[in-house]
Structures are given as C-alpha cells and as structure tokens.
Amino acid sequence: MTTTHSSQPDLSTETFSWGSIKWGVTADRFPGAPITVGEVVINPTKGHDIHTHPESDEVLHVIEGEGVQTVGDSREFAVKAGDSVYIPRGTEHSTFNTGWRQLRLIAIYSPGGAEAALQGAPDYRVIEPGAAPVWERAD
Numbered sequence: 001m002t003t004t005h006s007s008q009p010d011l012s013t014e015t016f017s018w019g020s021i022k023w024g025v026t027a028d029r030f031p032g033a034p035i036t037v038g039e040v041v042i043n044p045t046k047g048h049d050i051h052t053h054p055e056s057d058e059v060l061h062v063i064e065g066e067g068v069q070t071v072g073d074s075r076e077f078a079v080k081a082g083d084s085v086y087i088p089r090g091t092e093h094s095t096f097n098t099g100w101r102q103l104r105l106i107a108i109y110s111p112g113g114a115e116a117a118l119q120g121a122p123d124y125r126v127i128e129p130g131a132a133p134v135w136e137r138a139d
Contacts, residue, residue, distance in 0.1 A: 003030065008039075013127040014118060018046035019102070020133050027112050036112030042067065042103040043135060047096030053114040058087040058107060060095065065103035070094045 006024045014021045023029070023038035036056075042048070042065075050070065060069070062083045068076040072091045079085065079095075087093045097103040109115065118124060127133055 010129050012129050013131070013133055015123075015125045015127060015133050016048070016118075016121060017123040018048050019043045019097075021107070021115075021118070023115055025112075026115065034111050036107075036109040036115050038107050038115065039063075040105040040107050042095060042097040042105070044097055044100050044102065048094060050092050050094045052090055052092050053087075053109065053117070054090050056109040056111055056114040057089050058093075058109055058114070060085040060087070061106040061108075063104045063106060065097060065101050066099040067095055067097045067103045069096075 006029060008022060008024075011022045011024065014023070019040065019042040021038050021040050023036060025033055025035065025037040027033050027036070040060075047067070060079075062079050062081050062085075064081050066078065066080040069079045069085055070076055071085060071087050071093045076096075078098075095103070095105070
C-alpha cells in the first residue's frame with residue numbers, strides 16, 4: 001500500500017536563523033508527487049533574504065501572525081492570517097515577520113523540488129523528528 005499521509009511528529013524540522021520548516025509533501029516522501037507542501041514558521045523580527053525559485057511557482061498561505069511580503073517589483077505589502085500570495089517562478093520575493101508572535105505559513109511549490117535549494121544555506125540545520133527547535137534569547 002502506498003503511503004498518502006504525513007504527520008508532524010514524524011517529520012524532521014529544517015531550521016534557519018529566521019525560523020523553521022516542516023515539509024509534509026515532497027517527491028522524496030511521496031514518489032511522483034508533483035508539488036511540495038510545508039509549514040513555514042518565521043520568528044518575530046526575522047525574515048529571509050530576497051530569493052527566487054527559477055523552476056517553481058510558489059503559493060504562500062498565512063495561517064497565523066502578520067508580516068510584510070515582496071513579490072517582484074512590488075513594494076512591501078502587509079500579510080496576515082487568511083491571506084494568500086502567488087509568486088510566479090523566477091520572481092524575486094521575501095517575507096518578514098512584523099508581529100510579536102510567530103508568522104506561520106503554508107508554502108506550496110509547483111512543481112516541487114525548490115525546497116532542495118534551502119539545504120545550501122549557511123544557517124541550515126536539520127532536527128530529527130520528535131525534537132523541537134530551541135530558540136535562544138539574545139541579551
């Protein structure tokens with residue numbers, strides 16, 4: 001029987017200086033899956049640098065928190081829970097958390113595979129399933 005389900009406790013967590021990601025659907029986990037889906041958590045006052053996904057469109061759906069988003073030549077625009085953002089492949093974009101709580105997003109790549117580029121980030125770390133990231137307070 002083919003596996004068609006993933007559960008958060010069974011997924012590793014990819015961490016960065018700005019937050020973390022759990023990928024629930026990838027072609028590695030579900031062979032032949034044409035998309036990638038994951039939950040992204042951006043910590044307060046953090047964000048990620050402007051970047052592109054040359055081969056994938058991206059959809060971001062905000063499930064909690066608030067922040068600012070750029071897409072292409074757009075100025076920063078506010079995003080909050082319930083908002084969705086479409087980013088065409090090859091378009092520069094960034095996301096930044098402006099709130100006091102975590103900014104939680106669902107990220108979808110179509111076609112999947114763009115998540116592999118994150119593994120080359122200098123602050124990339126993987127935490128095994130079942131272990132929680134520890135965020136340290138700067139004094």
